[in-house]
Amino acid sequence: MTREEAEAILTSAGEGGDDSFPLLEAAIACAIHDYPFRDPEPVRTLARSACERLKERIGGEGPDEALSETLSADLQLNGDLLHADHPANTDIIDVAERRRGLSAALAVFYLHAARAAGLKAAGVDFPGHFLVRVETAEGPVALDPFSQGRLVLPSELTRRALRAGLTPHVADRLDLLMAPVTDRQSLIRLQNLLFSRAIRSRDYDAAERSALRRALLDPDDHRPWLDVAAAREKQGALAGSLEALARAHGLDGVEEARRSTTFDRVRLQLN
Template sequence: MSREAAEAVLTRIGQGTDADFPLFEAALACALHDDPDRDPAPALVLAREAGERLAERLQSESPEEAVAEALAGDLRLSGDVTTYDHPDNADVIAIARRRLGLPVGLGIFYLHAARTAGLALHGIDFPGHFLLRIESEAGPLALDPFGEGRVVLPVELSRRALRTGLMPDVAARLDLLMAPVTDRAVLIRLQNNIFARAQQAQDWPRAERSALRRALLNPADHRPWLDVAAAREGQGALAGALQALAQAQTLDGGATIAARAARERVRLRLN
């Protein structure tokens, strides 16, 4: 798949509804958009095996046990604790090859397997560390894909929330800490991770690609275009940065002040 073809896929998916959002297809298109010169077959095979293994284990195990045993036990998916910031950890093709990744990158395989097996599993936009929510007989449980799918107890959730800087009254609210998010939001969070790491490394082409993917996946949001503009400015592509800022202003009047100031700064650099 070429980069242009991947953009076409992401455009189509972005224009669809949250209810019909094809998470794994979109994640694979994101990976190929970042680096088209790769074979997606290993990721497709792993995704299929994950659904099959989970369906088998659900016949004799509780949902939370089946998820952990199928994805982390059978298929050896685990968090990369030694090279956490490596770009491969946020790419489903590379994750399939290495069996290592970031929490949200691993979570995409967990969520896809659950969708295939008919299991209710959702992402949690937990601060600082992506988690999964699964329904059990005792109520909702949090699972950590980075920690081999293990259950995170409520007291540990609150402790982690406090470490991220949340106020104690918020950190004690499990209904807030475990609020489910859409699959679209999960994939956008992954692209945000990629953008942040690329920006820190001043890898502006990669930063631009990740920001553009966010813009395609959520076409009503002006904020990705501000990041596209920043990445283009980092590359010296000032005319392209102005185009992205204009798109941000078109999408949301609330972006007008920030985009106008940025456009004026870029315009002055052009003169």
């Protein structure tokens, strides 16, 4: 798969609705878009194994236990405790090979398997650490893909929220802490992480790619195009920066003045 083919897949996914969002294939396209011409079949093979094993477990165990045991015990998908900042931990192809990754990447396999097995699950955009919410007969529970899919108790959620800087009023609200997000938002969170890392390391080419993926996945959001423009400007690609600013233009009237100012600043550099 080429980078252009990956962009076509992401564009199609972005134009579709949330109910039919192709999480696994979109995650593969994100990885290929970063580093093209790799074989994505190991990802699909691992995902199929997860679906098959989870379906076998359902019935004999609760949905949350079946999901965590399948992904963390049977398939050995867990967090990389020693090298959390390694680039491979955010790449779904590398994660499938290493069986190690960050929560947001591991959650792709959790959510894909849950969907196939008929479980009701969703990502939770928890501060600093992505979680998976699973609906059970006793109510929703949170699993931590990074820590062997273990159950995160409400008291621990509150402690984590306080450590992340949330106010006590918010940290005590489990309905807020466990608010589900769409699969689209789950994958965008991963791209946000990649963008932040690239900016910190001044890898503006990688920052541009991750921002572009966000823009394709959520075409109604103007903010990724502003990040694309900023990354292109850092690389000296001023015409490309103006093109990105033009794409952002008109998507959100509230930010119109900011975009116009940025557009004029970049345009003046070309004169």
